[in-house]
Amino acid sequence: MHMNSAPHLLAEDRAEFERVLDDALRHAHERPELAAIGQRLNATQLRTMALNATALISTAASAEYEHYRKIREEARAPAVTAGGQGSAPDAAWSDGNGAGFAAVIAVLAPVLAATAAVIFLLAGYLLKMLDPTPSFATPLVSAGWFFAALTAAAILVAAVGLLLTALRNGATQVPAEELTGELPDEVARAKDAWRHALLERGILPFLQASLADPSADPTSTAPPRHVSRIPKVGYSGPEYSSPSEGSTSGQRPTFTSPDFTSPDFGGPEHQPE
Template sequence: MHMNSAPHLLTEDRAEYERILDDALRNAHDRPDLAAVGQRLNSAQLRTMALNATALITSAASAEYENYVKVREEQRAPTADASVRNSVLAPAVGQAGGDDGAGFAAVIAVLAPVLAGTAAAIFLLVGYILKLLNPTPSFAETLLTAGWFFGAVTAAGILIAAVGLLLTALRNGATQVPAEEAGGEPDEVARAKEAWRHAVLERGLLPFLRAALADPSADPSSTTPPRHVSRIPKIGYSGPDYSSPSDGSTAGQRPTFTSPDFTSPDFGGPEHQPE
């Protein structure tokens, strides 16, 4: 028994196969061999037939697809390794610098300007209100001095927080994995993908569509591909060839059995001994 197996598309590549199919059907009228689209079978019916025969069609480009998947996985491996290294090194760097100390410093950097600014606003407001009184209370100047002091603390806290944020951004930018270029895919992966797309179109989809248009018995709702597909390898099983024996041959005759020939022993007395 013989079996021809077709490569199964990964889930992430099924959408790309549908895009190739849609492009072929959209540009079908630009090809003389597909000019019959819409006469007996329309684009929707041909699309259904091609989706039902995805494994059959993509098997024509199995070599290109295997190369595309291999190149893509090789390109993804360094990025995954870099991500793992960064995730492992980040906690180590944080522990080396002291997580508790860094967290406490961050809290102080955030709260100090807020608290100092609030205190400065209260002291200055109360101090200037007291200076409007006549006679002016003696502690009005003290409140104003304290207000300006807390104002200076607020300005210093904001400056320190800004410097801290800038240093953090620079440190994270140095350890960040570079993003892919605007093309979205490396050149090698893009070339392998384009080779697979071209092979699927030229050796798989177009012969399938031509066969479907030429086969008057093609059923759009059937999962069976058209009968006249000649350039696409068929997928399935071929049963063993059983042949009946020819007339006159001994292979077809039933075996015959003969019963054993039993003879009774010749018994006699002592006087009848055999000569």
């Protein structure tokens, strides 16, 4: 019984599969077993056939891929924990609701103050044009200039708040070079092992089988007939067979029951001999 099930490639690993495939096709001229490329099937057709058989090809390196995924997830776990937000109630309030409320105030305060300043100044100066001038025209103008000053102060506070927020986020942000830097050594080794197994046990045998199969159709999603040359990954149970007829170990032993006889009983004068 063979166990050939392999995990489906994650979206982030499909691009790596294509890179290994493209690299194999790019250097196909260095491999004698792929010298037939271009005679009946070209590199583009072989690439299409291999992409259609991604699940089948990746099965050949399922053990290495499982190990690579496990090591990669373990390496990512501490980074996610360290980059997560605190779970304390006060931290959640200050980072969530507090930040949202402050942002609303920073946006609305200058707008409301500027609107009030325009209304009071416009009404006050219009009233001053009347003859006689109403007594409340001067207070309206004073209120308008007060809201104008409040508008300038609100804009200044909002600008300072945005600057402080940018500085705080810049201090806690992961640098770009850390995100695009090299993988940890253990993860890199696991990735290289998967790529090597994928190339040697999956992609190259598939390409050889496709070139050797005269009925291979590059437009078909079915694998070539000789694709069984790709090594199978899994375990097979032991085979049991009955012993040959001529072997003596196959003969069944015979048993005979022992003979039991009852003792001769008699009177005291007849003792058994």
